[in-house]
Amino acid sequence: MKTKIQSLRDYSNDYHESVVDPEKFWSKIADNFVWKKKWDKVLDWDFETPKVTWFENAELNLTENIFERLLPTHENKTAIIWEPNDSEAAPIHLTYGELFKATCTFANALKAQGVKKGDRVIIYMPMVPEAAVAMLACARIGAVHSVVFAGFSATALADRINDCEAKMVLTSDGNYRGNKNIPVKAVVDEALDTTQFVEKVIVLKRTGEKVEMKKGRDFWWDEALEGQSDRHEAEPMNAEDLLFILYTSGSTGKPKGVVHTTAGYMVFTYYSFLNVFQYDTDDVYWCTADIGWITGHSYIVYGPLLAGATTLMFEGVPTYPHPGRFWEIVEKYKVNQFYTAPTAIRALQVHGTAPLEKFDLSSLKVIGSVGEPINEEAWHWYHENVGKGNCPLVDTWWQTETGGIMISPLAGITPNKPAHASLPLPGVQPIIVDAEGVELTGNNVEGNLCIKYPWPSMIRTTYGDHQRCKDTYFSTYKGMYFTGDGAKRDHDGYLRILGRVDDVINVSGHRMGTAEVENAIDEHPEVIESAVVGYPHEIKGQGIYAFAICDGSDKSPEVLEEEIKQLVRKIIGPIAKPEHVQIVSGLPKTRSGKIMRRILRKVASRDLSNLGDISTLLNPEVVEDIIKGAGLD
Ligand code: WT7
Numbered sequence: 001m002k003t004k005i006q007s008l009r010d011y012s013n014d015y016h017e018s019v020v021d022p023e024k025f026w027s028k029i030a031d032n033f034v035w036k037k038k039w040d041k042v043l044d045w046d047f048e049t050p051k052v053t054w055f056e057n058a059e060l061n062l063t064e065n066i067f068e069r070l071l072p073t074h075e076n077k078t079a080i081i082w083e084p085n086d087s088e089a090a091p092i093h094l095t096y097g098e099l100f101k102a103t104c105t106f107a108n109a110l111k112a113q114g115v116k117k118g119d120r121v122i123i124y125m126p127m128v129p130e131a132a133v134a135m136l137a138c139a140r141i142g143a144v145h146s147v148v149f150a151g152f153s154a155t156a157l158a159d160r161i162n163d164c165e166a167k168m169v170l171t172s173d174g175n176y177r178g179n180k181n182i183p184v185k186a187v188v189d190e191a192l193d194t195t196q197f198v199e200k201v202i203v204l205k206r207t208g209e210k211v212e213m214k215k216g217r218d219f220w221w222d223e224a225l226e227g228q229s230d231r232h233e234a235e236p237m238n239a240e241d242l243l244f245i246l247y248t249s250g251s252t253g254k255p256k257g258v259v260h261t262t263a264g265y266m267v268f269t270y271y272s273f274l275n276v277f278q279y280d281t282d283d284v285y286w287c288t289a290d291i292g293w294i295t296g297h298s299y300i301v302y303g304p305l306l307a308g309a310t311t312l313m314f315e316g317v318p319t320y321p322h323p324g325r326f327w328e329i330v331e332k333y334k335v336n337q338f339y340t341a342p343t344a345i346r347a348l349q350v351h352g353t354a355p356l357e358k359f360d361l362s363s364l365k366v367i368g369s370v371g372e373p374i375n376e377e378a379w380h381w382y383h384e385n386v387g388k389g390n391c392p393l394v395d396t397w398w399q400t401e402t403g404g405i406m407i408s409p410l411a412g413i414t415p416n417k418p419a420h421a422s423l424p425l426p427g428v429q430p431i432i433v434d435a436e437g438v439e440l441t442g443n444n445v446e447g448n449l450c451i452k453y454p455w456p457s458m459i460r461t462t463y464g465d466h467q468r469c470k471d472t473y474f475s476t477y478k479g480m481y482f483t484g485d486g487a488k489r490d491h492d493g494y495l496r497i498l499g500r501v502d503d504v505i506n507v508s509g510h511r512m513g514t515a516e517v518e519n520a521i522d523e524h525p526e527v528i529e530s531a532v533v534g535y536p537h538e539i540k541g542q543g544i545y546a547f548a549i550c551d552g553s554d555k556s557p558e559v560l561e562e563e564i565k566q567l568v569r570k571i572i573g574p575i576a577k578p579e580h581v582q583i584v585s586g587l588p589k590t591r592s593g594k595i596m597r598r599i600l601r602k603v604a605s606r607d608l609s610n611l612g613d614i615s616t617l618l619n620p621e622v623v624e625d626i627i628k629g630a631g632l633d
Pocket of ligand 1: 248293294295369370371372373374395396397398399400401421483484485497498499500506509510511
């Protein structure tokens with residue numbers, strides 16, 4: 001069987017085989033790799049416990065499948081192209097040979113600093129090649145990395161360090177983002193004041209910012225590398241040994257650590273990368289995500305490198321120093337596959353097509369979208385102006401928990417339909433269910449999206465709390481993984497993702513739990529109670545709207561609103577800062593005391609049609625106040 005699907009017929013055959021005999025199907029894909037020891041059984045599973053084991057008892061090291069496997073043919077091929085924030089500064093090209101040496105050297109440095117197999121290492125870094133090297137070096141020695149997006153606050157960072165009891169933090173002095181210079185090390189210092197687990201911090205010099213280095217704890221990157229050999233024998237890992245933990249928000253509580261393991265993640269990211277993007281040997285592939293998110297893990301680092309691709313890493317932002325920066329980069333490196341988020345597309349759409357017309361985009365063969373539903377207008381703008389009407393547009397639906405792309409067109413192979421993620425990848429068995437969990441078969445149906453069979457890169461547990469994994473994903477509908485998304489199968493049989501059906505807001509493709517933002521707001525000494533909802537936002541997809549009761553405060557509502565916004569920014573990070581805060585006298589509640597978010601969503605969306613019956617509320621009078629306060633009366 002060929003790994004790469006080359007026709008619609010291949011797709012149908014492979015899909016069919018993957019459902020009829022999943023174990024045979026995935027073992028053939030897994031045969032592309034080098035294993036220190038082969039598996040006894042391809043798959044063992046039950047969604048009740050839940051327990052999922054792929055490639056049972058096999059041994060391997062993921063990085064051997066990037067380096068030792070590919071070096072004979074890829075030694076001098078560019079693995080990573082790095083484009084710095086400053087468009088005038090020199091880029092870096094790292095070949096597979098050079099990346100291997102850098103990975104081994106850093107692997108030895110980590111070991112010299114006392115990191116052992118199974119230890120957790122936090123990576124809180126800008127988009128620089130060293131960040132990818134750090135991930136690979138962890139995988140090389142069997143340490144479990146947890147990348148934390150460098151825009152998160154000290155509190156958010158400390159929470160993650162404490163949750164996984166991380167021994168080490170890898171960071172930089174500062175971080176360039178557009179015309180901003182963010183003092184990253186200072187955030188780490190603040191976080192470490194409130195946690196005891198971290199023994200060592202390794203700091204990359206990036207901006208030259210003056211930082212405090214704590215003796216015995218903090219080391220410069222170059223210092224740590226000194227005298228280390230560029231050879232390292234890969235640590236043998238069990239197929240189900242942890243590869244990484246990545247924190248993501250849910251509808252309740254603090255962010256949870258999604259656990260991904262070695263072999264299944266490797267097999268699926270490789271397979272999905274090759275097939276969705278239809279990568280060809282000499283192509284240059286660029287995904288604009290940050291390594292702090294799952295997209296950066298699977299489709300900047302692991303998937304592309306396992307496929308021997310040239311992957312571009314960009315340190316900056318789309319609009320710096322000008323709104324044509326993305327297109328300038330596409331021209332500069334003759335990018336063939338370009339993968340970004342709808343929010344970026346909508347933000348660039350505002351600048352019109354002039355910035356696009358200055359650059360030659362003829363190298364593009366495939367364009368992609370990820371992170372949130374792409375509205376039809378943005379889809380067409382992207383397809384016509386960036387893809388010039390002749391590049392397949394892959395609208396890829398997946399999640400931190402799925403590890404890899406689940407539902408998406410395969411570029412140029414399966415049909416494109418605006419705003420539709422379309423068809424599942426081979427090995428993926430999505431179903432739409434009604435509220436009771438009954439499968440809705442046939443076309444023209446709408447309901448909740450579940451997956452009924454395991455796929456190799458699925459979440460194994462939530463770190464340190466398996467019950468939470470069970471409750472969140474495997475309990476809503478018995479025997480199925482529940483995605484939290486609504487979906488529709490249209491009259492042609494194509495899937496369209498409708499967005500979250502739980503209390504999760506998607507802001508610019510970033511997931512925020514309403515409860516998490518409410519908890520931050522409630523830290524304000526004058527806030528008695530708060531409720532947070534999402535509302536449609538032209539660029540961000542959804543914006544955050546907060547309602548807060550602040551009884552007996554002498555401060556003006558304007559002052560309170562600003563204080564609350566800044567507090568959320570401080571506790572979680574700039575991405576969670578509410579767009580609107582409205583001080584209210586009360587929150588609409590049901591007789592059992594539950595907040596009626598439906599009404600709040602209506603107010604936040606500035607759409608009072610179908611408000612529904614409010615007479616059954618415990619306190620119907622507050623609704624009028626809230627409407628008035630929002631200026632909607
Ligand atoms: C949620 C997952 C997957 C990497 C980035 C986000 C939404 C993601 C799409 C898409 C419609 C999408 C879903 C999903 N989502 N891609 N192509 N169409 N919705 O990962 O932070 O784990 O968020 O993002 O709602 O559940 P994440």
